[in-house]
Amino acid sequence: MSWPMDAGRLPDYPPKTPPPPKRPVQPPRPEPDTKPKSTLTPVRRRVMMARRRGVAWTLEAQPWSAGRARKHVVGKLHDWGYMSVDTVASDVVALLVANAVADGGRRISVHLADQDQQALVMVLSHQPGLTADESVLPRIAELGVSSCGTDTAEDGRLLWAVLDL
Template sequence: MSAPILGAVIVDHTPDFPPKTPPPPKRPISPPRPETSLAGTARARMQVRNRRSANWSLEAAAWSPKKASAHVLGRLHEWGYREADQAAADLTELLVRTAVADGGRRVSVHLADQNRQALIVALSHRPGLAVADDPVLPELTGLGAVSCGTDTAEDGRRVWAVLDL
């Protein structure tokens, strides 16, 4: 230990300049990006503005209409709809058969319900198809669709029908 120096005065020393601060960031901090959901997977379930929905992606093959019909009927049964089984099965098969005929590699089927109605959509995933006056629309109406339509988008042709449940 060193001995204190006699006559030494301890003075609080304050610096003449402010402490060094870090520079501001070069670009503003952006908010975090929204998380992506698994809405495109076969098992995804989601709520879309007061309606339930489901979707499935299938290979564009001869067996796809029956498989899609089984998926749609199973989900409608989960939601408590059992009255329109035959009409829902027939509509789904025709929609998917039409999408498979477009020649894409896969077909996706989308289902939603609201106010005791079901919307069934089949998407062909074959871009570049021309809009055509489709003879499938009278068939869909004949199978019980209260509304139906077809249109083309950048990811293929959509064929859809609404069914009263």
């Protein structure tokens, strides 16, 4: 008796799985910003002193920070060759730092730059949510600075003064 070759043969087990896709599935691409450029809120640029000598120090917001900042600023001005500004620079730095410390942040930063026989001293309080306080400007102006100002933004209050060297 002859039996057919495929009689009694079971189907392939386990069944074959389909091959994986050639490219992995990608998430949808982000939609481009459809807002017109004019309605976007402007972002304040960070402190930038380009094309001039400049240094910066970060200090704790403590009452003793004014003395340390004065030493840093006067020492750097001496390094740059400005020897006759000790008193004015010390008084200006002390007043700027004292007001930044009074803002209540954890740290302050002191920035110094010079150009054309003038020095720029800036102190940033790093305490967000402050309102503009211009009551300190007359006291800074009494110290004999060329100009001074204040600015508030999300990253804190910025106080600055320009000294004639």
